[in-house]
Amino acid sequence: MGSNSAANNGSTGVGRRDLIKRSAALGLISVPTMSFLSACASGGGDDSTDDSQGKTSKSNPFGVQKNSKLDVVIFKGGYGDDYAKAWETSFQKKWGVTSTHTGTQEITGKLQPRFNAGNPPDIVDDSGAQQIPIDVLHKNGQLLDLAAVLDAPSIDDPSKKVRDTLIPGTLDAGMQENKVVALNYIYTVWGLWYSGKLFKEKGWEEPKTWADFLAICKDAKSQGIGGLAHQGKYPYYINVAIMDLIAKKGGLDAMKAIDNLDPKAFVGSEAAQAGVEAIYEVVEKGYLMPGTNGLTHTESQTRWNQYKAAFITCGSWLENEQLKQTPDDFDMKFMPMPLLPDSKLPYEAIRAGSGEPFIIPAKAKNLPAAKEFMRMMLSREWSTLFAKEANSLTIVKDGVDTNVQLRPGTQSTVVASKAAGDNTFRYLYTEWYSEMGTAIENASNELMAKRIQPKEWLKRAQAAVDKQAKDPASKKNHRD
Known part of the structure; x- marks a missing residue:
């Protein structure tokens, strides 16, 4: 399992081009030379010393x-x-x-x-x-x-x-x-993962729209395979899907509204409503891999490696974490989150x-x-x-x-990164406001277990935002 993650890059470029250039050096892709964005700066320092201090030099x-x-x-x-x-x-x-x-x-x-x-x-x-x-x-x-x-x-x-x-x-x-x-x-990179081997066997294409994603989940269910697996004991992972859908539906403004603790970050946000309702449709239609809500990250991922689900949400540490559980011919693939209707970001956009x-x-x-x-x-x-x-x-x-x-799998993230170009995004609330992040994860846990509906999820997520906004220290973090 990997980690979750002031944004003066607007979270759009996030060094995409450098990743592409480096990947080209690895012989994974071929790209023309590009100019690079400038890095951000920060000040300050701390030079505490003790007995471990030696002489400094160049x-x-x-x-x-x-x-x-x-x-x-x-x-x-x-x-x-x-x-x-x-x-x-x-x-x-x-x-x-x-x-x-x-x-x-x-x-x-x-x-x-x-x-x-x-x-x-x-x-x-x-x-x-x-x-x-x-x-x-x-x-x-x-x-x-x-x-x-x-x-x-x-x-x-x-x-x-x-x-x-x-x-x-x-x-x-x-x-x-x-x-x-x-x-x-x-x-x-964060998004959805699937087995190239399974998709080839079933004749499934990488779904670019949410409707196509649901169609594959439906077909999988009819064949006794789960549609979507998630690491139920750690709802951080299903939030990858929910938050990606929100960002792609509403664009960078919808994402920044959450990081900036907007009073309409969730309640009153059309993108947030569409994102959580889309995930809940997977739950309602029975497209989740059976038992996934009660599993740890490695348990869910291992069942996915055993072809018990078509998709799983995760970050790019997944392949290395599952090396021992992944069949040699599994052909692990990464893909961006599929699009809801009228999304502001393109399909290729990735977190x-x-x-x-x-x-x-x-x-x-x-x-x-x-x-x-x-x-x-x-x-x-x-x-x-x-x-x-x-x-x-x-x-x-x-x-x-x-x-x-x-x-x-890692090679497929390089290909996805090339396709994304500057269409990348990244939430920072998980780093800035861990208590708020946990509250949203807890709401997602209830949602996936059908104990609450999307409307209640939005209320709880907004309540977490509003509580965080009352902390004076929150004003020191802001995204333009």
Whole structure:
């Protein structure tokens, strides 16, 4: 399972072109040279020092101390943690710094007591179902402002700042009150997934309209196959479908209304009503994969891998998370959310941006090494190590060597990204307002179980928005 994710890119470009250029380098697609958007900036910094502080120099901007120790905690989910072990080996070889490595899915369980005691790790991949919400950590003053890392010289080209080597817009998801406090490292797309093999066998075409999507679900049901699977115990996933439909139906304005806590974000929004009613139609017509509401993410995904459902909603960590459960000839495919009538965004539009937030706690014992570790994460060498081990692209422009071959599902996200061009969007409320996000997920859980109707879902979602809007801190986050 991956992670959820101030947007001065309007959430349209989000570095699409850089992804295309990088994919062309991988030989996956052929595209002409394009100009690139400029990256966003942020200020501030924190240079706490202690016994781990060594001498700074051009090649050692943060003063990494040889023979010091680094405490690394990695969410061991869809991307595993082998990539981090490879990084740590490289780091020790270069700096003589030994790492304590923890790979776990219990981020909150293992780390909350350490944060509370003022003894956090040095660097953390804070992701997964048990993620400690970034906004909560930030409000408690527990996160380092990453400006010093982003403004440091790039390892690959010291004449450039690190931030200028990243895909434009990818820092936005880690911003709180205009400071980057989390580095969302992985370039992610969200949408629907299906088996190319199953579709070929059944004679189904990738559905571009919601009517065509429902037709496939109906045909699947008649053959004893579920139409749509979702990861019922984590309603974050069905919200991928609901929120994508809202954004595509109402355009970027409908999306920004939710992030900006508009009093008509849900109640009074034609797009929101259409989106939630469309998903509820799947429930009402019995097109859900039987039992999906009660399953975890991996349980639902594994049944989908067993051809028990035509579609599933997820982000692009899905392929790597399901490697052991996916048949060799499954031919995993990604597709954009199909269109409702009179949608403002085209079919090719996709939710895209950065995911998997890495943080440096403000009270980390070895801040110099933690900052250098993050700087090295944003090098071509470490980005390529990640692609090899985790079958995914990072936020580093041209960050993957040409000899790395991606698997079918990830390759299909590259094709979808090329087709989308600048037609991308990305919600930020999940990062800014975790309590509101949870309230909307809880409403979706009730909706999928038929305990509430779409009208009540809209009321509950709007109530969550209105409650959040009353918090004075909310005024510090805004999308233009």
